[in-house]
Amino acid sequence: MQTLIRHPARLPVILLLALHAVIVIYPLFWMITNSFKPTEEIYAASWSLPTVWMVENYAKAWRGGISAYFLNSVIVTGGTILLTLAISVLAAFGMVRAETAGAGRAAGLVLMACIGGMLVAPQVALVPLYKMMQVLRLQDTHWALILTYTAYRVPITILLVRAVFLAVPRDLDDCAHIDGCSSLQTLWHVYLPMSRSILLTASVLTAYHAWNEFLFAIIFIDSDRLKTIPSGLMNFRDALMTDWGVLVAGLVISAAPIIVLFIVAQRYFLSGFAAGAVKG
Amino acid sequence: MKKLIRSVSALALAALVAAPAFADTELKVFHRWPNAPFKTYIDSVIADFEAANPGVKVVTDQVLNDAYKDKIRVVLGSSNQPDVFFSWSGEWAHNISRNGRSMDLTPVLESNPAWRDSIIPAQIEPFTRDGKVYGLPWQMDGKAIFYNKPVFESLGLSEPTSFGELMALCAKLKEAGHTPLLFGAKSAWAVSHYIGTFNERILPPEVLAKDYDRKTGEFTHPGYVTALEKFAELATCMNPAPNGIDHEAERNAFIAGRGAMSYLQYAEMGFLKKAEFPYGFFIFPQIEGGEGNPTSLQGAPQGWMISADTPNKDVAVKFLQHLLSPEMGARLTSETGIISPIKGAITPASATPAQLVAFEQIMNAGDPYLWLDTALDAQVADAYMKGVQLLLEGQKTPAEVMADVQAAAKRVRESL
Amino acid sequence: MPARALDLWLYAAPFLIVVGVFVFYPLAANVWFSFYSFSAFSQEMKLVGLENYRRLGTDPVMLTAFINVGLYAAISVLVQVGFGLVLAAVLSQAFLGRWGGVLRTLFFVPVVMSITVIAFVFTFFYDPMTGLLNMMLEEVGMRSWTRAWLGQSSTAIYAVIAVSQWQSVGYVMMLFIVAIQGIPRDLYEAADLDGAGPVAQFFHITVPQVRDMLVVATVVTVTGSLTVFSEPYILTGGGPGHSSTTLATHMYRSAFFRDEMGYAAAIASVIFVATMAVSLLQLRIFGKAR
Numbered sequence: 003m004q005t006l007i008r009h010p011a012r013l014p015v016i017l018l019l020a021l022h023a024v025i026v027i028y029p030l031f032w033m034i035t036n037s038f039k040p041t042e043e044i045y046a047a048s049w050s051l052p053t054v055w056m057v058e059n060y061a062k063a064w065r066g067g068i069s070a071y072f073l074n075s076v077i078v079t080g081g082t083i084l085l086t087l088a089i090s091v092l093a094a095f096g097m098v099r100a101e102t103a104g105a106g107r108a109a110g111l112v113l114m115a116c117i118g119g120m121l122v123a124p125q126v127a128l129v130p131l132y133k134m135m136q137v138l139r140l141q142d143t144h145w146a147l148i149l150t151y152t153a154y155r156v157p158i159t160i161l162l163v164r165a166v167f168l169a170v171p172r173d174l175d176d177c178a179h180i181d182g183c184s185s186l187q188t189l190w191h192v193y194l195p196m197s198r199s200i201l202l203t204a205s206v207l208t209a210y211h212a213w214n215e216f217l218f219a220i221i222f223i224d225s226d227r228l229k230t231i232p233s234g235l236m237n238f239r240d241a242l243m244t245d246w247g248v249l250v251a252g253l254v255i256s257a258a259p260i261i262v263l264f265i266v267a268q269r270y271f272l273s274g275f276a277a278g279a280v281k282g
Numbered sequence: 283m284k285k286l287i288r289s290v291s292a293l294a295l296a297a298l299v300a301a302p303a304f305a306d307t308e309l310k311v312f313h314r315w316p317n318a319p320f321k322t323y324i325d326s327v328i329a330d331f332e333a334a335n336p337g338v339k340v341v342t343d344q345v346l347n348d349a350y351k352d353k354i355r356v357v358l359g360s361s362n363q364p365d366v367f368f369s370w371s372g373e374w375a376h377n378i379s380r381n382g383r384s385m386d387l388t389p390v391l392e393s394n395p396a397w398r399d400s401i402i403p404a405q406i407e408p409f410t411r412d413g414k415v416y417g418l419p420w421q422m423d424g425k426a427i428f429y430n431k432p433v434f435e436s437l438g439l440s441e442p443t444s445f446g447e448l449m450a451l452c453a454k455l456k457e458a459g460h461t462p463l464l465f466g467a468k469s470a471w472a473v474s475h476y477i478g479t480f481n482e483r484i485l486p487p488e489v490l491a492k493d494y495d496r497k498t499g500e501f502t503h504p505g506y507v508t509a510l511e512k513f514a515e516l517a518t519c520m521n522p523a524p525n526g527i528d529h530e531a532e533r534n535a536f537i538a539g540r541g542a543m544s545y546l547q548y549a550e551m552g553f554l555k556k557a558e559f560p561y562g563f564f565i566f567p568q569i570e571g572g573e574g575n576p577t578s579l580q581g582a583p584q585g586w587m588i589s590a591d592t593p594n595k596d597v598a599v600k601f602l603q604h605l606l607s608p609e610m611g612a613r614l615t616s617e618t619g620i621i622s623p624i625k626g627a628i629t630p631a632s633a634t635p636a637q638l639v640a641f642e643q644i645m646n647a648g649d650p651y652l653w654l655d656t657a658l659d660a661q662v663a664d665a666y667m668k669g670v671q672l673l674l675e676g677q678k679t680p681a682e683v684m685a686d687v688q689a690a691a692k693r694v695r696e697s698l
Numbered sequence: 699m700p701a702r703a704l705d706l707w708l709y710a711a712p713f714l715i716v717v718g719v720f721v722f723y724p725l726a727a728n729v730w731f732s733f734y735s736f737s738a739f740s741q742e743m744k745l746v747g748l749e750n751y752r753r754l755g756t757d758p759v760m761l762t763a764f765i766n767v768g769l770y771a772a773i774s775v776l777v778q779v780g781f782g783l784v785l786a787a788v789l790s791q792a793f794l795g796r797w798g799g800v801l802r803t804l805f806f807v808p809v810v811m812s813i814t815v816i817a818f819v820f821t822f823f824y825d826p827m828t829g830l831l832n833m834m835l836e837e838v839g840m841r842s843w844t845r846a847w848l849g850q851s852s853t854a855i856y857a858v859i860a861v862s863q864w865q866s867v868g869y870v871m872m873l874f875i876v877a878i879q880g881i882p883r884d885l886y887e888a889a890d891l892d893g894a895g896p897v898a899q900f901f902h903i904t905v906p907q908v909r910d911m912l913v914v915a916t917v918v919t920v921t922g923s924l925t926v927f928s929e930p931y932i933l934t935g936g937g938p939g940h941s942s943t944t945l946a947t948h949m950y951r952s953a954f955f956r957d958e959m960g961y962a963a964a965i966a967s968v969i970f971v972a973t974m975a976v977s978l979l980q981l982r983i984f985g986k987a988r
Contacts, residue, residue, distance in 0.1 A: 011896065015788050019801055022785065025864070026805055029819050032830070036822075045828055089712045096709025105706060112710045119717045121977050123925045125946050126970040127724035129731055129953055129963045132356070132738075134724065142362040153720035156713055185705065214812045216928040217946070221954070224312075224357050225343050235814040236932070240346035241316035253815045264810045265803060348935075352954045359739035377957070381740040468849060470937070525938035526826040526849020535827070661956045672939035677851050697735060 037251040044246045056247060063252035066242070070227055071234030072255070074144065075213055078230050081148040082155065082212040083205045089152065090159035090204070095189045097160075098167040119157035124150070125217065135222055146222035147230065151212045159204045166197040203270040206263070213260050231256045306337035307597050312357060312364035313342065314350035319552060323617045331604045338597055348469055358383045358589075365592040366601055369417045371408030371582045373496065374656035379416035384587040387415045390599050397603055402645075405583040405623040408652060417587040418606055421549055421620040424581030424644050425475055426563040428536065428554070429543045433460060434562070441562065445483075445512065445569040452519035455542050463516070464541035466532030467524040467674055470667035471655045476516075476545065477670055478654030479580045480509035484572040494652075496659040497698060499691040501684060505573065510673060510680030512569060517674055525671050547581070548640040552619020563636070565643060579647035582656065583623055665690035725970070732964040737957035750964035759940045760965075763948045766855050766930075770862070770944070771923035777863045778870040779915050785867070786874030787904050791896075802875060806868040813865065817932040820861045824848045824933075848934050851941030858930050858942050866922075870915045877911035878904060910984070917980040921973045945969050 036044050037059055038052040093112065100109040131150060135141040140149070174192050183191060194201070219233040226237055235256060242249045311328070315321050321344060328340045343364070345353050350368070357363060358378065369375050369384070378384050391398040401419065409417035434440070437458055442448040455462035467473050481490060485505040493499045521527070521541065536544035537557045545566075546554075554561060568576035586605065588598045604610065611627025614620050621641055622628060628641045655663045669683035732750050736743040754760055785805065789798050808816065823830045826846035835843045847857040881903065889899050905912075927946035930936055936943040936951065943951075945965060953962035 009793070012793065015791065018784075019788060023801060023804060026808060026868075029816075029823070029864070030807070032822075033815075033819055044822075048822065048828065049830060049833070089716060093710045093713035096706040099709075100706035108706050112706070112713070115714065115717060119721050121974060122721050122725055123921065123969060123973050125925045125927065125949070126728060126966045126973075127721065128949070129959055129966060130724035130727035131720065132359075132953075133727075133731075134719075136359065136361045139361045141360040149716065150720050153716045156716060160713065210810060214810075216813060216931075217950075221356060224353065224360070224362060225341075226316075226345075232812045232814045232928075235812070235818070236349065237316055237345055239818060240349065241318075241321070249818070253818055257811045257815045260810045260812075261807055264806070268803060355738040355954050355957065359737075378739075381737065383739055468935075468937070470935075523826050523846030523849050525851075526824075526846025531827070661958070664951075664956055668937065668939045671937055672851060672941070675850060675852075675938065677939065677941075 033250055033254055033257075037247065037254045039247045039250075041246045044250070059247045059251035060255065062245075062248045063238075063255060066248060066252070067226070067234060067238055068231075068252045068255050071229055071231045071238070072259075074228055074234070075230040078144050078147045078151070079209050079212040081144065082151040083208045085148060085152045086155045086159050086208050087201060087204060089156050090163050091189070091194070091201075093156075094160050094163040094167050095185075095193060097164055098170075099185070101168075102172060116157040116160050119154070120161075122154075124154050128217065128221070131218075132221060141222060142224045142228060144228060147212075147215070147218060150218050150222070151208075151215060155208050155211060159208065162200055162204055163197065166200045167193055170196055199270070202267070206267050206270045209263065210260070307339070307594055309338060309340045309366065309594055309597050309601060310364040311340055311342045311366045311601075312354065313344050313368040314347055316344040316346055319618045320620075323614065327605060327610055327613075331601060334604075335597070335600065340601070348471065363589045363591060365589055365594050365598045367587055367589065368584070369409070369587045370584050370653065370656040371417065371419070372652035372657040373494070373659060375409050375417050375587070376411045377660070378587065379411050379414075383590055384416045385590045385592065385595070387418065387588065388413075391415060394603070397606075400608060400625050401606065402623045402625060408582050409585060409587075417585050418602060419583035419585040419623040420606060421584050421614070422581075422623045422641075422644050423547050423549050423584065423621065424565075424579040424640065424647065425479065425545060425547055426565055426579075426640070426643070427463075427543050428546045428561050428563045430536075430539060430541075431560045431562050433539075433542045441564040442567050444567050445516075448567055449515065449519070452516075456519070461521050461541040462519040462543060463521075464532045464535050464544045465517075465520040465524040466527035466529045467671055468526060468528045470664075470671065471653070472529045472532075473667045473670045473674075474654035474663060475580060476513055477509065477666060478651065478657070479566050480513050480569070481506065481574070481654070482578045482580060482651050483566070483569040483574045483576065484509045484512065486573045487575060490574070493691070494657050496662070496691075496694050499659070499662060499695065501662075501688045501691050506684050506687075507680045510670070510683055513670070514673060514680065524674055548637070548644070549620045551634070551637060551640070555619075561636075563640075565647075575651075577647070578651050579643060580651045580653070581644065581647075582652040659691075659694045661694050662687060662690045728963050728966050728970075731960060732967050734960045734963075736959050738954055738959055743960075746960065750961045751967075753961065754964055754968065759943055759948055760945075760968075762940050763943045763945045766942060767923050767926065767944050769855060770859055770926055771920045773856075773859050774862065774866070774919045774923050775916055778867050778919050779912065782867050782870035782915070783874050783905075783908070783912070785871045786878055787900050789871070789875060790878045802872070806872055808865045809869045809872075811865070813928040814932060816861060816865055817929060820857075820864075821848070821933060824857055849938060851938050854934050854938060854942040855930075858933050861933065862926065862929050866919075870919065873911055873915050873918075874908060877908040881907045913980060913983050917976055920976050924972050924976070925969060945972075 032048070035051055036048060038055045038057065039048075039059075040054075040056060043052065097109040097112050100106070135146050140146040170193055213230075214232060215230075216232045219230050220236065223229050223233060226234070229237065235252065238252050239249055242252075313324065315324060324342065328342065332338055332340060354367065357367075358381075363383075369378065375384075402422070405419035405422055406415060409415055409419065429441075433455070437454055439451050439454060442451050452462040465472070465476075485503060489503050489505065493501050493503070517524075521535075527535075532544055533546060533550060533553060535541055536546070537554060539557075539559060546563075565577065565579055586602055588595065588602065592598050606624055608624050608626045611622030611624035612629065612632035614622045615628060615637060616632045619637070621633070621637060621644065628638065630638065633641065651657075655667065657663075658666065665686045666683070669678055669686045672678040673680065673683055733745060733747055734743040735746045735750070789802050789805075791798070794801070822828075824847040826832060826844075826849060829847075831847060832844040835841065845853060847853050885903050885907070886899060889903060894902065925946055926944050927950065930942050930944050930947050931950065934942045936947045940948075945968065949962045949965040949969070952958045952965060
């Protein structure tokens with residue numbers, strides 16, 4: 003308060019931040035309080051605190067399908083991260099070594115493919131991808147999501163990883179060679195340990211996209227038992243049109259893990275968004 | 283090139299895709315009831331079926347209504363087709379059979395005459411195309427205006443016999459401070475039920491028959507505009523902003539006593555058990571000057587189809603026989619409120635008095651008039667439903683809506 | 699050293715296959731499909747040439763969709779890029795201390811939430827009968843302002859856009875925070891000595907220094923608007939009528955509701971050209987700047 007009196011110019015700044023904080027917090031607060039209410043109470047008094055805290059809403063939501071959606075999201079997100087990292091690391095390694103070995107033109111072609119890949123919006127490929135999933139018999143499997151998510155995340159990930167690989171000193175590379183390391187061993191023993199942080203960043207960014215993707219998730223998956231959270235929730239809502247408390251509890255369960263992950267791994271999110279911003 | 287890419291990628295992926303584990307026979311069923319009490323009922327019927335047929339495992343998937351209309355297209359075009367799936371009747375069903383996606387059930391019925399004869403024939407008709415049966419009915423239905431009896435009695439109102447009487451009744455309800463007619467138009471199909479009704483009352487049946495057929499539909503008869511004008515007149519009795527309200531919310535509001543009337547399906551009677559007041563219902567009244575059928579009942583059967591490519595044909599047929607038996611029909615009616623089209627399923631033991639009345643109304647209605655959204659080609663239905671949503675807020679005139687419908691119908695005709 | 703070049707192709711092979719199969723091939727196939735008429739579940743494909751593209755020009759829904767994504771882009775740039783930059787600048791003020799970090803985290807939370815979750819919550823807020831928004835308006839005596847926000851064609855698209863702003867402003871804010879962290883502190887110290895106030899510093903130091911990020915953020919926001927699908931699909935389904943339709947929802951409905959896969963492919967081509975144009979514009983601006 004005293005500082006405010008000394009710096010009156012800070013008042014509008016604080017007001018602005020407070021107002022925005024309320025706008026952000028209120029819906030979250032609403033979600034949490036209403037997830038403990040029976041339907042009638044949400045209907046009649048959705049702004050007040052629950053009169054009785056119905057913890058069983060969470061148990062019902064979990065059993066009512068959220069647990070399966072959750073597991074599917076974990077599988078799809080995990081699979082996408084692993085595949086994306088593996089493919090990106092290999093390609094970036096190949097590019098860096100080719101560039102330093104004078105095969106820059108070939109590496110340039112791969113770089114073009116990366117930039118080209120980043121320019122394509124997934125929506126544009128929807129109709130052919132749908133047809134392709136039938137031909138490859140991938141429709142209604144987790145692979146349909148993992149492979150497509152990977153394909154649209156790999157280009158940016160390669161660029162991120164490549165930037166770090168370029169900074170690995172050539173001396174180390176040569177030393178490894180002299181010690182008799184094969185090139186794959188060099189990648190494993192020299193390059194990867196030096197790029198842990200960018201790999202974490204890339205994982206977090208990939209997780210963010212895979213966890214929340216909606217369009218492919220509603221089209222490529224038919225079975226309720228294979229659905230990820232964003233598309234499964236649509237079904238969950240329709241089935242619970244009369245049980246809002248359970249529905250909102252399901253929403254909280256779906257949102258919580260990624261929020262926690264973000265708060266824990268904030269640092270990597272931040273550097274990722276800085277580096278990833280070149281996309282567009 | 284395309285082939286090469288496909289085979290290369292197929293090879294690459296073969297290693298990745300694990301083979302699914304099968305029980306002896308796995309029957310995939312896809313339907314549109316993720317919600318209680320319907321899902322509960324279907325699951326229990328399946329449990330009975332699995333108990334009676336060891337080695338058979340039934341796997342279900344379900345999405346609601348509008349979502350089902352999208353998803354069934356995706357699934358039927360996919361490598362991952364269900365063996366048995368839910369189907370509306372009319373053009374919606376014909377679209378599927380025309381594309382060779384549903385099995386011709388005629389031979390099955392011929393070899394099972396007892397089963398065939400246990401189903402009310404008029405209810406099979408809307409699944410029939412070119413003399414062949416592609417689906418079987420599971421529920422009979424009709425649309426009626428349900429009303430709150432105590433509210434009607436307190437104002438001395440009785441069931442209207444004409445559109446004019448209905449409007450007069452609305453005026454009285456409004457005066458007394460009630461919302462006369464509840465309507466939730468957010469889901470487009472709810473709009474189509476009203477329009478279908480008005481068209482039936484106002485247009486001569488032969489005009490409708492011609493226009494609802496995708497090969498000959500033109501929608502140029504002036505009666506279509508009149509029908510929409512009459513609908514707009516009725517809309518003055520409705521709650522504000524129907525486009526913001528789901529049909530479920532409309533029904534819940536009626537059950538909560540927040541409106542005097544609601545246009546519901548007989549199949550929804552199960553939900554009305556929760557109402558704390560006695561309710562009545564009447565078929566939409568005749569419209570003065572209309573050239574259509576003055577008493578027809580909008581409402582078509584809904585049922586099941588078997589996929590044309592199913593490897594489990596025998597099990598699928600057996601499953602339908604189980605689902606469409608008098609015993610399961612009686613349970614369907616008593617447990618979910620849906621009226622079964624199986625002879626002998628509707629008895630005072632299985633049905634409430636109100637359901638018995640509804641059953642009589644359906645049986646006496648003659649040929650069922652199909653739900654508009656499933657009777658029309660999807661493009662025409664889309665133009666109609668989207669247009670009427672805008673009509674409800676005064677953004678479009680009846681003539682403008684019909685111009686859109688005519689354009690869609692023309693496009694469909696020309697694409698054939 | 700040709701061996702190294704061969705190595706490259708081996709290392710890059712998985713990438714080239716995955717991107718080739720799931721990104722570039724579909725892009726080409728999409729153009730091919732757009733010359734045909736076919737439905738999702740039929741095997742038959744009828745060649746119709748340029749008919750689908752001709753129809754695009756006369757389809758009033760396309761016009762609505764373009765207007766809507768235009769609105770989406772304009773409002774998003776204003777709120778996300780404009781307000782996002784202001785938030786970022788304010789949060790970078792030293793006097794906030796630890797609060798700066800806490801608020802930064804808080805403001806980013808909506809970004810990581812699934813759009814389905816957010817859309818459902820806002821559906822409750824917008825509900826005409828029991829929704830919080832109408833209730834609040836009534837409380838403050840603005841009863842005449844209450845309406846079915848999502849159920850009225852005049853307000854539906856704005857109600858949808860508002861939800862996107864709530865979710866995404868934190869994302870753009872974060873981009874700017876990162877950019878601002880890269881500005882040399884002595885620039886501000888020098889300005890302090892010159893007696894420049896915080897507003898003057900914002901316009902004369904912060905804005906020019908984050909110019910690159912301004913371009914990037916604008917491009918990200920505009921391409922996001924051109925391809926927006928989830929928000930309108932979940933909140934309104936594109937309705938009432940077609941009033942909140944976007945390019946992507948129109949494409950989806952054409953493909954999977956109206957049985958017009960070929961037409962949907964043509965709409966996809968339009969989306970591609972539009973997003974491509976914006977991205978190329980970005981490259982051009984960067985090219986000129988360097």
